[in-house]
Amino acid sequence: MKIHLDLDSFFVSAHRIYDENLLNRPVVVVKRNDREIFENHKAEVLNLNEGAFTGDLIVSKKEYDKSYFLENGKVRGIVVTASYEARELGIKTGTTLKEALLIYPDLIVLLPDYRLYHTLSYKLKLFLKKRIPKIEQYSIDEFFGDLEGWVRDDEVYNFCVNLKKEIYEKFRLPVSIGIAKSKWIAKLATSFAKPNGVFLVRDINEFIKDIEIEKFPGIGKRIEKKLKQKGIYTLGDVVKNREYLFSWGKPGILLYNRVTGIDEEVEERHLRKSIGISRRFDPVYCRDEILRRISILCRYLSFLVMKKKVNPTFYYLKIRYKNGKKSKAHTRVERLFNELLLKEIMTLLFYRADSEDDAVISIGLSVGVFRKTTNLFDYKKDFKLQKLNEAIYKIRSKYGVSALLGADEISYHKR
Numbered sequence: 504m505k506i507h508l509d510l511d512s513f514f515v516s517a518h519r520i521y522d523e524n525l526l527n528r529p530v531v532v533v534k535r536n537d538r539e540i541f542e543n544h545k546a547e548v549l550n551l552n553e554g555a556f557t558g559d560l561i562v563s564k565k566e567y568d569k570s571y572f573l574e575n576g577k578v579r580g581i582v583v584t585a586s587y588e589a590r591e592l593g594i595k596t597g598t599t600l601k602e603a604l605l606i607y608p609d610l611i612v613l614l615p616d617y618r619l620y621h622t623l624s625y626k627l628k629l630f631l632k633k634r635i636p637k638i639e640q641y642s643i644d645e646f647f648g649d650l651e652g653w654v655r656d657d658e659v660y661n662f663c664v665n666l667k668k669e670i671y672e673k674f675r676l677p678v679s680i681g682i683a684k685s686k687w688i689a690k691l692a693t694s695f696a697k698p699n700g701v702f703l704v705r706d707i708n709e710f711i712k713d714i715e716i717e718k719f720p721g722i723g724k725r726i727e728k729k730l731k732q733k734g735i736y737t738l739g740d741v742v743k744n745r746e747y748l749f750s751w752g753k754p755g756i757l758l759y760n761r762v763t764g765i766d767e768e769v770e771e772r773h774l775r776k777s778i779g780i781s782r783r784f785d786p787v788y789c790r791d792e793i794l795r796r797i798s799i800l801c802r803y804l805s806f807l808v809m810k811k812k813v814n815p816t817f818y819y820l821k822i823r824y825k826n827g828k829k830s831k832a833h834t835r836v837e838r839l840f841n842e843l844l845l846k847e848i849m850t851l852l853f854y855r856a857d858s859e860d861d862a863v864i865s866i867g868l869s870v871g872v873f874r875k876t877t878n879l880f881d882y883k884k885d886f887k888l889q890k891l892n893e894a895i896y897k898i899r900s901k902y903g904v905s906a907l908l909g910a911d912e913i914s915y916h917k918r
């Protein structure tokens with residue numbers, strides 16, 4: 504059997520470990536836009552143990568006060584995690600803090616502590632590895648486990664009940680576990696186990712047949728719409744429409760196989776396919792200021808690439824405008840990675856992608872397709888730049904990513 508394990512309202516639960524007053528009450532963790540990364544260079548890259556699950560770049564500010572959520576008399580911020588008590592009131596991930604406080608004025612509002620979350624996540628992973636031979640970390644608070652040949656099928660349920668108990672005793676973290684013959688059905692089962700339960704799927708076909716398609720992991724709004732247009736509303740309908748799904752090619756085949764429980768391996772190592780950073784901010788119209796922000800994001804992204812010791816050959820930039828439109832551009836570049844190159848490429852990509860005459864509200868940068876480069880033409884120059892980059896990386900590792908800034912970042916302060 505395969506299992507899927509998901510911590511219940513993880514960020515809130517993490518704070519509850521240290522503060523009993525937060526138990527059994529509506530609590531939310533709220534995030535504000537990271538203005539500090541662009542304004543006063545207080546952002547910080549957390550130095551986590553190797554092997555910890557790190558998603559995007561993590562930036563935190565050390566001290567906050569209540570005014571942190573206020574700006575010109577307006578309440579700012581978005582709920583990233585809500586406790587189940589808050590969810591019962593209708594407050595969930597994505598609710599604005601303003602709305603949440605209208606629903607429940609006595610709401611307890613916490614600021615994210617990513618260092619705490621990542622540390623707990625890493626410790627839990629080490630613990631799980633001792634209990635289960637094959638563990639795949641899927642996100643900061645989700646894991647897949649393969650129990651085949653380790654725990655007998657008829658003992659898996661009890662094994663999970665005990666595991667859950669152990670996790671609570673050791674970490675004070677509530678968790679839900681889904682069990683099935685295949686990975687993705689186990690993940691689907693977890694949503695039926697929540698909160699704080701264990702759910703076992705005996706017969707996959709019987710289990711899925713009446714479940715609405717939008718409940719299945721990976722079916723987003725776009726696919727949901729496409730399926731519904733074809734009269735496919737339940738997972739049972741998906742099973743009946745094999746040919747239609749296969750006509751989509753790879754993504755359709757993958758989805759069909761996942762729904763019907765055709766198995767995929769639990770992968771112990773998630774190979775990192777890309778590294779990215781993105782930030783939302785208040786609308787900015789001035790293109791020079793946006794380019795300055797891209798330059799700052801490049802500095803952080805460059806640090807992460809150096810830390811992972813990879814050589815990207817694929818560069819991607821994404822823009823979101825105030826009017827709701829999005830634009831993107833990408834390119835392949837077979838060169839040795841360095842920060843200057845990254846800034847050059849991302850600047851060009853911005854010029855190419857910037858299609859709207861409107862204010863920008865978010866910028867995302869990412870790099871991927873990691874491999875050794877074969878471009879001999881620029882090799883000598885790039886090699887020198889990379890050596891320089893390594894020296895800069897060492898300084899930043901020691902004194903912080905803000906220890907050395909690019910000249911192009913500073914213009915804003917001079918104005």
Ligand SMILES: [Mg+2]
Pocket residue numbers: 509510511512513644
């Ligand atoms: Mg969770």
